[in-house]
Amino acid sequence: MSDIIENEEIDKDTVSLEELDNLFSRKYNLLTETAVTLKTTYINKLSLTKSLNLAVSLLDNSIDVYKIEKSSINQVCRLSGHQKALTELVFSPKEDYLLYSAGHDGIKLWDTRTSGLCVQDYKEEEDTPARPYDAMDISCTGRVICAGSQLVQEDAYLVFWDQRKPQPLGGYWNSHTDDITQVKFHKEKTEILATGSLDGLLNVYNLMEETEDDALIYSMNIENSVEKISWLNDNHVACITQSNDLQTWDTGTGDIIKTYSRDKIARSIKRHRSDDCYLVDAFMSADNMVILAGSYGGEGTVLRSVTEMGKKLQPTTNFTKNKQVVRCCSYDDDRHLLVTAGESGLISVWDTDSTPEPVTITKKLKNQSLHDKRHKPY
Amino acid sequence: MSKVSRDTLYECVNAVLQSSKDKKRNFLETVELQIGLKNYDPQKDKRFSGTVKLKYIPRPKMQVCVLGDQQHCDEAKTLTVPCMDAEALKKLNKNKKLVKKLAKKYDAFLASESLIKQIPRLLGPGLNKAGKFPGLLSHQESMTQKIDEVKATIKFQMKKVLCLSVAVGHVDMTPDELAQNVHLSINFLVSLLKKHWQNVRSLHMKSTMGPPQRLY
Numbered sequence: 001m002s003d004i005i006e007n008e009e010i011d012k013d014t015v016s017l018e019e020l021d022n023l024f025s026r027k028y029n030l031l032t033e034t035a036v037t038l039k040t041t042y043i044n045k046l047s048l049t050k051s052l053n054l055a056v057s058l059l060d061n062s063i064d065v066y067k068i069e070k071s072s073i074n075q076v077c078r079l080s081g082h083q084k085a086l087t088e089l090v091f092s093p094k095e096d097y098l099l100y101s102a103g104h105d106g107i108k109l110w111d112t113r114t115s116g117l118c119v120q121d122y123k124e125e126e127d128t129p130a131r132p133y134d135a136m137d138i139s140c141t142g143r144v145i146c147a148g149s150q151l152v153q154e155d156a157y158l159v160f161w162d163q164r165k166p167q168p169l170g171g172y173w174n175s176h177t178d179d180i181t182q183v184k185f186h187k188e189k190t191e192i193l194a195t196g197s198l199d200g201l202l203n204v205y206n207l208m209e210e211t212e213d214d215a216l217i218y219s220m221n222i223e224n225s226v227e228k229i230s231w232l233n234d235n236h237v238a239c240i241t242q243s244n245d246l247q248t249w250d251t252g253t254g255d256i257i258k259t260y261s262r263d264k265i266a267r268s269i270k271r272h273r274s275d276d277c278y279l280v281d282a283f284m285s286a287d288n289m290v291i292l293a294g295s296y297g298g299e300g301t302v303l304r305s306v307t308e309m310g311k312k313l314q315p316t317t318n319f320t321k322n323k324q325v326v327r328c329c330s331y332d333d334d335r336h337l338l339v340t341a342g343e344s345g346l347i348s349v350w351d352t353d354s355t356p357e358p359v360t361i362t363k364k365l366k367n368q369s370l371h372d373k374r375h376k377p378y
Numbered sequence: 379m380s381k382v383s384r385d386t387l388y389e390c391v392n393a394v395l396q397s398s399k400d401k402k403r404n405f406l407e408t409v410e411l412q413i414g415l416k417n418y419d420p421q422k423d424k425r426f427s428g429t430v431k432l433k434y435i436p437r438p439k440m441q442v443c444v445l446g447d448q449q450h451c452d453e454a455k456t457l458t459v460p461c462m463d464a465e466a467l468k469k470l471n472k473n474k475k476l477v478k479k480l481a482k483k484y485d486a487f488l489a490s491e492s493l494i495k496q497i498p499r500l501l502g503p504g505l506n507k508a509g510k511f512p513g514l515l516s517h518q519e520s521m522t523q524k525i526d527e528v529k530a531t532i533k534f535q536m537k538k539v540l541c542l543s544v545a546v547g548h549v550d551m552t553p554d555e556l557a558q559n560v561h562l563s564i565n566f567l568v569s570l571l572k573k574h575w576q577n578v579r580s581l582h583m584k585s586t587m588g589p590p591q592r593l594y
Binding site: 213 | 428535557
């Protein structure tokens with residue numbers, strides 16, 4: 001047996017620069033970028049509306065709201081109010097100025113117009129202290145809030161509210177046994193909810209049922225802690241684990257569809273060290289699943305996307321202008337716009353379907369509208 | 379660069395095993411690896427977790443029960459592996475006490491593909507609540523291998539504090555077996571950490587009742 005040694009090799013590409021350029025053939029344009037503050041901060045959560053309102057979380061538990069316009073990001077307001085950790089941000093799917101925030105001191109609703117105001121504080125049931133929530137989402141109708149709590153004594157709670165009232169509608173606490181890390185409503189079916197936890201389960205519920213027992217449709221055993229869940233389409237869910245693997249599941253049948261290991265994804269983004277590879281998210285672009293991944297190695301600026309084509313992960317875009325470890329993103333398929341944010345406190349807006357031209361950003365983008373007809377992808 | 383030399387590892391392993399022999403207990407002591415982290419802020423840094431299969435089973439007494447289809451139940455019977463089929467599960471009638479009792483009886487469950495999707499319908503959330511929802515047992519792999527895999531797999535879970543502890547063996551293992559398990563565990567853990575060894579402050583090993591021995 002050998003000594004236990006440190007691998008000091010710095011992560012690098014597995015192919016030449018030229019080859020990288022050929023493989024990652026879908027080019028991009030960095031439309032605009034902004035730093036949220038002069039101090040160092042991480043942006044771990046963001047929410048983006050169809051109208052390009054953007055909210056990001058800051059480490060001091062405040063929220064910055066922006067409007068993305070043509071080729072600039074303009075600050076709308078800064079919302080302060082959470083005294084404890086801020087853990088999730090979600091804009092209402094119906095009213096694009098209403099923003100919900102979740103944290104260890106409860107759920108808040110903000111009206112982001114002009115200077116921004118906290119218009120509602122959602123409470124627990126009577127005589128119950130605030131539960132620490134790590135996950136939250138709003139139903140597609142904008143009416144029901146669901147938040148997932150950490151393990152409190154022996155129970156991990158899913159609590160539901162009608163957004164019009166501060167008192168909860170009810171809760172579930174029998175289907176997860178550890179911190180709930182993700183709560184995601186179905187994009188079109190208001191009664192379908194997916195939740196993920198450190199207990200390794202991805203649960204799917206039908207909230208129309210009377211009791212928790214009947215509401216639980218499937219418990220899909222991820223066999224690893226859940227980091228992120230994303231609904232890909234009507235019955236496909238992507239699940240990123242805390243070890244940076246990705247699984248896709250069919251919520252109609254309860255079957256696993258595919259597993260992509262951290263190793264496989266590292267190889268698909270043409271990087272050498274799989275233990276430096278991290279996953280940001282998975283989303284749909286023109287009926288295919290795209291995985292956004294990066295590397296912690298070197299400066300931590302490598303950010304690349306690959307697209308699932310049949311059984312393969314096809315290299316797609318190499319975001320060479322990326323400057324940080326990315327923690328969250330949102331993709332607008334109609335505008336082929338990707339917004340990323342991360343550990344240097346930068347918000348970047350990428351146009352993922354254009355050819356970069358060798359002119360300065362401001363000059364080129366004067367003529368470009370974000371509402372252009374959708375280009376055909378390569 | 380060597381972080382834990384072979385000699386240090388074996389010294390530690392031997393010390394743990396020796397202190398257990400010196401003060402024999404009336405149960406089989408587990409050997410734990412204790413990790414202290416640094417340069418990591420649970421408030422802002424991404425949480426990590428991972429499972430790894432060790433070479434030697436750390437918890438030999440672990441009881442696994444198969445919830446199987448016809449084929450799996452037949453196989454389980456020939457291997458004297460405890461099993462239950464859909465009929466047996468239906469007989470529990472979703473009775474919370476009975477499901478809880480079943481959950482308590484075994485350390486882990488494996489279920490055939492056709493059964494695993496029916497668990498919420500057949501048993502309600504009882505297995506969920508016990509933290510023992512079954513893993514998938516497919517027809518593509520050997521049942522014995524899968525059960526051994528379950529028994530040999532350990533989980534590293536980062537929570538809110540800067541230390542974690544995980545069972546990597548027991549005191550009836552040989553020094554070689556223990557050393558190999560520890561070697562694998564440390565390398566795996568380091569692969570989960572963003573800054574790898576820069577995130578490790580200290581490593582200790584100890585048996586359940588014994589004193590900690592410093593590895594790093």
